[in-house]
Amino acid sequence: MVGAPRAWAMGLQPAGGPIKEAIHDFNTLVFWLMVVITVLVAALLVWCVWRFSAKRNPVASQNSHNTPLEIAWTVLPVLVLLVIAIPSFRLIYYQDRARDADMTINVTAHQWYWSYQFPDHGSFTFDSRAVAAEDIRPGQFRNLEVDEPLVIPVGSSVRVLTHGTDVIHSFFVPSLGVQRYAIPGRTIETWFKADRVGTFYGQCNQICGTNHWLMPIVVKAVPQAEFEAWVASARTRFASTTDGNAPAVAAAPAAAEPIQIAAARQ
Numbered sequence: 001m002v003g004a005p006r007a008w009a010m011g012l013q014p015a016g017g018p019i020k021e022a023i024h025d026f027n028t029l030v031f032w033l034m035v036v037i038t039v040l041v042a043a044l045l046v047w048c049v050w051r052f053s054a055k056r057n058p059v060a061s062q063n064s065h066n067t068p069l070e071i072a073w074t075v076l077p078v079l080v081l082l083v084i085a086i087p088s089f090r091l092i093y094y095q096d097r098a099r100d101a102d103m104t105i106n107v108t109a110h111q112w113y114w115s116y117q118f119p120d121h122g123s124f125t126f127d128s129r130a131v132a133a134e135d136i137r138p139g140q141f142r143n144l145e146v147d148e149p150l151v152i153p154v155g156s157s158v159r160v161l162t163h164g165t166d167v168i169h170s171f172f173v174p175s176l177g178v179q180r181y182a183i184p185g186r187t188i189e190t191w192f193k194a195d196r197v198g199t200f201y202g203q204c205n206q207i208c209g210t211n212h213w214l215m216p217i218v219v220k221a222v223p224q225a226e227f228e229a230w231v232a233s234a235r236t237r238f239a240s241t242t243d244g245n246a247p248a249v250a251a252a253p254a255a256a257e258p259i260q261i262a263a264a265r266q
Contacts, residue, residue: 001198003175004141012174016200016221017193019095019177026091030084037080095177098191101159105150109162109169109182109204112211116150121231126238130214144201149218151234153227154197162188167209173202173219181206194221 003016015021052061106117106125117125131145152158162171164182171190172179178192194200202217222230 001175001196001200003173003198003200004144005201014175015177016175016198017177017195019192020175021177022091022094023177026087029087033080033083095190097189098157098159100157101191102153102156104159104161105152107160107162107171107182109164109171109208109215111166111209112204112215114150114171114215114217118231118234122235124235124238126234128218130216141201143214144203144216144218146216146218149199149220151220151222151227151230152194153224154194154221155224157191157193160190160192162190168206169204169208169215170206171202171217172205173200173217175200176202176219178202179205194219197221197223 001014001016003013005013012024012027013020015024050056103118103120106119108115108117113127113129115125115127117123126148128146128148128150130143131140131147133142136142136145160171160178160180162180162182163186164184166184168184169182170179171182173192176192176194178190180188180190182188198221200219200221202219204212204215204217206212208215
């Protein structure tokens with residue numbers, strides 16, 4: 001499966017996991033509610049135009065209110081909102097935190113790239129940066145490819161802990177139904193699961209500066225055996241970025257500059 005935008009596509013991206021499937025179900029519910037309400041209101045407008053036209057009613061009505069109608073147009077919207085609210089709250093809490101997660105990944109956002117740490121697999125850390133347009137190969141997606149994708153095992157519940165080092169970012173992979181802010185000084189939890197092998201594309205969807213548009217995310221879901229082989233390779237390749245069991249997060253350059261300026265003024 002390839003979870004990526006398609007030209008002229010309508011609707012949500014195909015679901016690559018259970019959270020996105022739940023989002024699809026909720027979207028379908030709201031869509032058909034909108035269809036029913038739109039058709040009903042349009043029919044009432046047409047009926048009112050026909051029934052209460054000047055030709056059919058040469059003497060204007062003097063009615064100022066109608067108690068049953070006022071009760072109806074108050075109660076019915078409340079019922080519609082309840083129909084929307086109950087599954088909406090259930091979906092929000094379903095997305096919120098992992099239950100019995102199989103693994104945890106720390107996601108740290110920078111201007112303008114991502115860092116991933118695997119605390120359950122030796123705490124190795126690596127950066128994931130966008131591939132330049134001139135380096136894109138045939139079959140790849142411009143502005144969506146990265147040099148180091150986030151690799152996960154298919155069918156595993158992945159707890160995601162997001163952090164930020166400079167400004168607010170947002171970790172967003174539409175086809176997996178995951179979206180969480182990455183805020184400096186805070187750790188925010190979410191989770192996702194890929195129920196099929198594939199590559200799933202996302203981006204930072206919180207405006208975070210000049211290169212916000214070039215902060216893609218690539219998640220590769222692979223079989224368990226392939227994931228274990230990747231972990232073994234990653235431990236060697238990214239060993240220099242790992243400091244024991246502590247997150248190997250680089251200091252934000254933007255945060256150091258004001259301190260230097262203040263010191264110079266003193």
